Amino acid sequence: MSTYNWQELPTVSSIFTDKVEEIQRHFELLTKLLSRKARLEYGDTSTSQSYDLHLHKEDTHPLKAGMVLMLYNFVESTSTALMQDVYAHIQQNIECEPLEKLHKNLRETIINHAEINNLFKEHMNNYRHFSHNLDNLIISVGLTKLLEEKTETNSDDGQSYPKWFNGNVDFRQIKTCLQAYSLVNQGFENVPKRINDNPLSPPHSMLQTKTGRNRLAHGGVTFTEFGRKKSLEEIKTDFDNILGLFEKLLDYINQQLQNKVYLIN
Template identity: 25%
Template sequence: MPLASVVSDLTRKKAEAEILLSEIQKKEKGVGNALLCTVLKSSIVLVLYNTVESTMYSVLEILHEKCQAKHFNELSDCQKEIFALMHFGKNGSKRYKENIELTISGELKFPSFESYSDGEKIFSGNLDARRINKILAVYGVRYSVDKAYGRSFLEVKTLRNKLAHGECSFSMACRNKLVTDIESMSGHIFTGLNNIVMHLNGHIRAMA
């Protein structure tokens, strides 16, 4: 999946979120729509968090594909650590000799993101700006989500988890939030994600 498709996907999801926001604004002008509007606001929170996870999955998948095309000696130190963890750590400890020989011959490749994430819990309902920064650092990517957007990433993650774990109902999660609050949150999430994708695009190009 090229990064251009990730950008395209982000653009589409942003448009979908804006449609939802527009509908809420229309409904709020009517009488007796308070409950519906609150539920819709909570639904947007889920859309935003799912967008964060799906975007990060896609960009890391592309990064892994790029690394898979390289011999072990061509990988960065951080990438070599991931390689070693996958093939010589807990997942490959019973095949040391074979894996060493396959690494030397170049037959053993950098793991796909799918196989790597099966063994290592990269993320699952815990993605906020701080976690994203830590994940990128594991790959040797120097990047920090803009602090101006960090609060929105944290709030979306927190609200999503309350909804997912049944701690809060859809009618309660965003009852004290204005449409403008949700709009601001949405804008921060999509701008923040787009910035991450653009930075990773430069990082991946530099790997060539």
């Protein structure tokens, strides 16, 4: 089992290995359950008797559909953790920089969020306390508003959690988020390329997973109907593509952050 450790991406590194292992274990279980000779043995504690249950093929279709939900959970949780790490890294490394040192996309992202933040007006009188005066005030307020926008509070328990995406994560959305931080540069075009001889492109597998998740979550199709049309091998191909895509993407972003490409030399 591979272990992952991206120095600039501690949140991603802390969850990625466990997520991958969870999915791989589930694939192993489903492979056994879908075997023609698969049977379940269960017992009656009151009589100490055991019984055999032979799975009907129709019973396995919802299990395959559930696998797609697990894959989408992997996509969104990894993408969210990635953006948390990107934000934390950039916040730490630009707070004392003048605006003119930020690359265009990141500078515009900061300024746009500062302009709509009432804190900007509140802190204007104190801007002289910042090392670069107005520039650092804009950066501080812009980052504050950005994090506020990407945080949601549960109305039931009052707990806050990151909300970088709205339940429809695919490669295009991830790329758009990274572009806002000036992290999509030379070499990024290699990230989504096909892996080995796989007929599907990795972004297409991610898109298929998102689409399948939405159809299931919104009642567009039953779990049995979905699983009947989707083989376990097809779902495994999507996972292999998504895993390979994330491995290349996270390697790339980790290097971009280490090189601080969002700053103008």
